[in-house]
Amino acid sequence: MKLALVRQRYNPYGGAERFVERALAALAAQGAEITLITRSWEGAPQAGFRQVTCDPSYSRLLGGRAGRDRSFAAAVQAEIAGGGYDLVQSHERIPGCTLFRAGDGVHAAWLDHRARILPPAQRLAQRWSPYHRYVLAAEAAMFAHPALKAVICNSRMVADEVARYYRVPAAKLEVIYNGVDTEVFHPRLREEFRVPTRAAAGLPQDAPVLLFVGSGFERKGVPQLLRAFAALERRDARLVIVGADRKRKAMEGLAGRLGIAARVHFTGPLKDVRPWYGAADGFVLPTLYDPCPNAALEALACGLPTLTSTTCGAKEWIREGENGGVVEAADSVALAARLGALIDLGDSSTAAPAARGAVEGLTLPAMADRLLGLYRRLGAAGGGRV
Secondary structure, three states, rough: EEEEEEEEEEEOOOHHHHHHHHHHHHHOOOOOOOEEOOOOOOHHHOOOEEEEEEOOOOOOOOOOHHHHHHHHHHHHHHHHHHHHOOOOOOOOOOOOOOOEOOOOHHHHHHHHHHOOOOOOOHHHHHHHHHHHHHHHHHHHHHHOOOOOOOOEEHHHHHHHHHHHOOOHHHHEEOOOOOOOOOOOOOOOHHHHHHHHHHHHHOOOOOEEEEEEOOOOOHOOOOOHHHHHHHHHOOOOOOEEEOOOOOOHHHHHHHHHOOOHHHHHHEEEEOOOOHHHHHHOOOEEEOOOOOOOOOOHHHHHHHOOOOEEEEEEEHHHEEEEEEEEEEEEEHHHHHHHHHHHHHHHHHHOOOOHHHHHHHHHHHHHOHHHHHHHHHHHHHHHHOOOOO
């Protein structure tokens, strides 16, 4: 099978990129011939698959992000038209692909969720943004294109949104969850990392430690999390925030104004988060919108009770009061109360097995098997070439 995967650029800390890397390795091991079509991907040469770079020029002054994405889409469409691929799976909103993996969710849904926290002037700017208008148009055109045979959704939440916003038939929606390496992410990390990681960061060994992992602090809910943590009655608790964001300094400033700077530890981006999974007592991701964050699956696999939001696809694996909880992301008052409950749950002897058990079946081989099964069905139906 000759398969092309499309992803515009590589971010070593991004969940979508980690999914592609894992999927490619698993699929290549099962004999698929894989080409990655990309603008910039530093990790590709070491991964054992062919790379095609599409990096056409565009006007940064006149076109901006919309011009960048439009030029990349046109180059990809030209490549797949003459590439002889059996299947083209795009992780970008490009009309003409055979499959679209909605790893970033539905842009129209994200804009609706984001509008809830924006002041009126910023809501208006979002509505008339050239970039958002381009993405919405590309998204609509892709979902309506006759070449599209299937949409790979990484949570039921995303599948419901694709159907609701774009009326894509249920027969085209395939829910294939992200895979997690359940041997790498395991409760035994606690034994290995808890003491040294806390000591290196200057955190008390007996303090409750809550962990946040994610890049894109506004979307992932860091401002609300800091306000909720400031209202938390447990003053002995610590919060660790792992991730890259241009607004890190602003968030550190907010922590200072809230009087919690001494209890909040910003690590910046980390390629290996396992030490913090081992050091923490609970995981919290009050995201405004997240289709299916790898970090939440990793945390659960490590046995961490997890608190997430109603607009996060990972809510499927949460059993209220057993392995975590679900809360409205924008409600800092409710979030503060649930943080206290998460700390209490972290002291429970049953929470770690319940967290681990919820995702233990989401292995990388299981994900690869589901993907290959989908590819073979599409090939057998004669829907392979774009």
